[in-house]
Amino acid sequence: GAVVSQHPSRVICKSGTSVKIECRSLDFQATTMFWYRQFPKKSLMLMATSNEGSKATYEQGVEKDKFLINHASLTLSTLTVTSAHPEDSSFYICSASRSTSGLLYFGPGTRLTVT
């Protein structure tokens, strides 16, 4: 099956610093990738839709200046959490679509802890 990777799997950073998370589709090209955030015992919430070569589309309530998304190639999207705060601590998951079937392949997630 299609594989999506994320790096890093875990990261701890200090409050006020920025953290970059990478999402890669390893064996297929993904024109669209999605970024989700999951808090403990909560559902995954879509943060933004990342389109290769264009600006990301953010969901209501998600600060685009805080969560910078870059989709520079058909296999890589990055999410940068700028000026991180403890409340940004969460599990961030990306997904990518391989075809028009609607099936999404998810990365393994990145656990961010802001101290």
Next chain:
Amino acid sequence: KQEVTQIPAALSVPEGENLVLNCSFTDSAIYNLQWFRQDPGKGLTSLLLIQSSQREQTSGRLNASLDKSSGRSTLYIAASQPGDSATYLCAEGGSNYKLTFGKGTLLTVNP
């Protein structure tokens, strides 16, 4: 705003039992309905995808149904095994591949 609700929030069953997980959604114009499995601290594994024109999909011991008119989907797991223990998420698929997730059902299968 679409909402997806999953019942029960948690379920514990003995090994070998058949079980049903429930999912309800509010958007009647869904494109598809997907069921995922999530192990603790891990990402998601897609289990079954039902297109809006379909009524069910089967994979091994798993069977998922979709009733758009009532806004419901069920995931049936036959002959449950301890390895099935995980959180099961359903997600309603809208346009542009957007998914709206439920909070999940935490399943524990006891040996």
